[in-house]
Amino acid sequence: MAFPPHRLVAVLLTAVVSLGLLGLARHARPAPYGDRLLPGRSGEPHPDPRAWAVRAHDGAVAGYDSRTGALRWRYARAGHRPVSVLPTRGEVIALWDDGLVTDTDGRSVRWHRALPDAAEWLPAQGGTGVLRPLGRGILAVVTPRRVTAYRTADGDLRWVLPARQGCAFRPESAVRRGAALLLAQPCADSAWTGQLVALDDLGRIAPGRTPLGNDLPGPRPGPHPGHLDAEKPLARPR
Numbered sequence: 001m002a003f004p005p006h007r008l009v010a011v012l013l014t015a016v017v018s019l020g021l022l023g024l025a026r027h028a029r030p031a032p033y034g035d036r037l038l039p040g041r042s043g044e045p046h047p048d049p050r051a052w053a054v055r056a057h058d059g060a061v062a063g064y065d066s067r068t069g070a071l072r073w074r075y076a077r078a079g080h081r082p083v084s085v086l087p088t089r090g091e092v093i094a095l096w097d098d099g100l101v102t103d104t105d106g107r108s109v110r111w112h113r114a115l116p117d118a119a120e121w122l123p124a125q126g127g128t129g130v131l132r133p134l135g136r137g138i139l140a141v142v143t144p145r146r147v148t149a150y151r152t153a154d155g156d157l158r159w160v161l162p163a164r165q166g167c168a169f170r171p172e173s174a175v176r177r178g179a180a181l182l183l184a185q186p187c188a189d190s191a192w193t194g195q196l197v198a199l200d201d202l203g204r205i206a207p208g209r210t211p212l213g214n215d216l217p218g219p220r221p222g223p224h225p226g227h228l229d230a231e232k233p234l235a236r237p238r
Contacts, residue, residue, distance in 0.1 A: 033077060034078030034079060034080065035075070035077055035102075035109050036076045036077065036078060037075045037076075037108070037109055038073060038075075039073050039108070054087045056082040059076060059082075060082070061074070062074045063092065063106050075094075075106075077096060077100070080097050081096065082094045082096055083096065083097050083122070083126060088133060088139070088152055089137075091104065091105045092104055092105075093131055095127045098119075099116075100112055100115070101115065103152065103155060110154075111154060112155075113141075115143060117143075125171065128172040129142060129172040129174055133152075134181060134199065135201050137152050137153055137215075138158060138214055139151075139152050142169055142171035142174060143169065143171065144163065144168040144169055144171075145162065145169070146160055146161060147160070147161040147169060149161075149201070149203065153216055154216070161197070161199070163185055166187055166188060167185045167186060167195070168185070168186065171183075180205060181200070182197075183196070183197045185197050201214055202214065
């Protein structure tokens with residue numbers, strides 16, 4: 001049965017208004033994790049990472065032109081503040097006061113990762129020593145209970161090393177020695193050799209390790225001589 005012209009016009013107007021309201025609701029939806037990113041101007045060339053100066057300031061992570069001091073971008077999260085920032089290859093990794101780890105290149109927030117049990121240790125820790133680059137595009141996030149390694153390119157979880165029973169890692173006391181990160185793991189009843197852990201991009205350094213592929217998915221290179229696997233490796237990327 002055909003609609004009268006006036007009813008057809010009313011139906012079309014109702015559909016148009018409904019679509020408009022849906023679009024407004026979509027735009028009004030809060031950003032995930034409270035993200036508020038003020039990126040560089042559209043069409044502006046991506047700044048040379050060597051010309052970046054990044055710092056946490058006034059509750060946000062901000063990127064400045066190191067030559068002119070001009071603000072290039074600003075990244076904040078509603079209700080939270082950054083406690084540690086780590087510039088890495090034209091991007092910035094930040095640890096926030098709620099235990100969230102983020103990566104931004106100043107144009108978008110590339111990934112988010114939440115640390116478990118952060119409320120138990122982060123207020124006292126203050127973020128010192130938590131973010132540790134391991135080389136080959138791997139970031140170690142060191143907490144008292146575990147070390148978690150992520151691939152900085154996409155935030156992919158690569159391996160997890162838990163602290164020994166009755167022990168705890170001390171992020172603030174880690175020291176770099178060449179490609180290795182030496183991490184204190186104080187224990188009540190243990191020889192000093194058991195209270196120091198050496199890590200690299202593949203995990204805990206120990207004889208007889210099986211190589212773990214940390215590269216992006218694609219053709220895999222051959223084995224890396226000298227790289228011997230994390231305590232709890234994850235599956236190779238697919």
